[in-house]
Amino acid sequence: MKMKAVRRSLLAAILLTANxxxxxxxxxxxxxxxxxxxxxxxxxxGVGQKIFQxxxxxxxxxxxxxxxDALAALLASGVDVMLNSGDNLMRAIEKGSPEMKIVVGxxxxxxxxxxxxxxxxxxxGSYAQAMKSLVGRKLGVIQRGSSTEIIxxxxxxxxxxxxxxxxxxxxxxxxxxxxxxxxxxxxxxxAFEPFQTITVNQTKTGRIVVDLRKGQVASGFADFPxxxxxxxxxxxxxxxxxxxxxxxxxxxxHAFMQIPGNFDATVESASKHIKMERALLxxxxxxxxxTFGPAVSDAAIEKWIVFARQALGVKRQFRPAELLxxxxxxxx
Numbered sequence: 139m140k141m142k143a144v145r146r147s148l149l150a151a152i153l154l155t156a157n158x159x160x161x162x163x164x165x166x167x168x169x170x171x172x173x174x175x176x177x178x179x180x181x182x183x184g185v186g187q188k189i190f191q192x193x194x195x196x197x198x199x200x201x202x203x204x205x206x207d208a209l210a211a212l213l214a215s216g217v218d219v220m221l222n223s224g225d226n227l228m229r230a231i232e233k234g235s236p237e238m239k240i241v242v243g244x245x246x247x248x249x250x251x252x253x254x255x256x257x258x259x260x261x262x263g264s265y266a267q268a269m270k271s272l273v274g275r276k277l278g279v280i281q282r283g284s285s286t287e288i289i290x291x292x293x294x295x296x297x298x299x300x301x302x303x304x305x306x307x308x309x310x311x312x313x314x315x316x317x318x319x320x321x322x323x324x325x326x327x328x329a330f331e332p333f334q335t336i337t338v339n340q341t342k343t344g345r346i347v348v349d350l351r352k353g354q355v356a357s358g359f360a361d362f363p364x365x366x367x368x369x370x371x372x373x374x375x376x377x378x379x380x381x382x383x384x385x386x387x388x389x390x391x392h393a394f395m396q397i398p399g400n401f402d403a404t405v406e407s408a409s410k411h412i413k414m415e416r417a418l419l420x421x422x423x424x425x426x427x428x429t430f431g432p433a434v435s436d437a438a439i440e441k442w443i444v445f446a447r448q449a450l451g452v453k454r455q456f457r458p459a460e461l462l463x464x465x466x467x468x469x470x
Contacts, residue, residue: 186407
């Protein structure tokens with residue numbers, strides 16, 4: 139009996155030692171981010187506030203500048219999760235890429251605003267009237283034929299207007315789109331941060347005509363989640379513990395950001411990666427906090443599925459369960 143007691147004590151000691159070793163050896167996880175972009179702020183907060191570490195993870199932020207390149211990085215195992223939009227996910231799967239699924243949300247609203255040059259007359263009143271002010275204008279998008287152009291065109295059709303009555307010009311991202319708006323090469327741009335903050339709050343060269351970040355119902359894009367953290371299907375099956383921890387950490391980072399008393403800490407974490415004047419950064423974070431959230435419901439992803447088929451040329455009829463990692467992704 140005494141020998142059995144000794145063995146039980148020894149086994150307990152071994153288990154305690156193993157648990158202590160696990161606690162001291164967090165799992166490494168490579169998280170994709172868009173360098174310096176507000177879209178990646180949840181990851182920045184998770185790192186800055188050591189939330190990932192709290193969940194037994196050792197995070198490594200891997201900077202990849204574009205959605206297609208992030209997709210390539212995920213498929214090549216260069217990252218464990220990528221931040222990407224619904225259209226890039228569905229197009230890749232339709233073309234034969236290995237299974238990938240959404241594990242946690244990021245943007246619960248579209249991050250875009252239509253920003254017109256400040257000297258362009260914009261009709262006050264309804265959404266349709268505001269969009270009518272852009273008929274016949276020169277409109278900038280990241281790239282011709284991109285999903286941003288298709289979204290911008292959809293804003294016209296939803297308002298009962300013909301998008302072909304405007305001139306469409308590809309001007310690139312924020313770094314190359316500012317000058318064309320200021321010098322008159324374009325009259326408006328489907329913008330994402332920091333374009334809105336720079337043109338509206340800093341240079342005073344732009345005004346917001348339509349703000350999808352606020353979930354304008356008439357636009358057809360209300361409560362339309364734009365991007366998500368996505369993992370390979372094989373990792374969801376083979377590394378469930380890692381991904382459960384990662385999802386829990388992201389959910390906690392989202393919750394942290396939404397607490398008013400944590401605003402200064404959120405801005406401080408963002409400032410390590412987003413280089414801009416502190417007052418402007420605070421304004422940008424404040425204006426966009428409402429657009430972030432971890433939940434992705436079937437109804438929300440169904441909006442992407444419908445839009446992808448109707449406007450983006452995706453032919454496959456996806457079901458939410460094919461895109462969402464059920465049991466991992468928060469749904470409310």
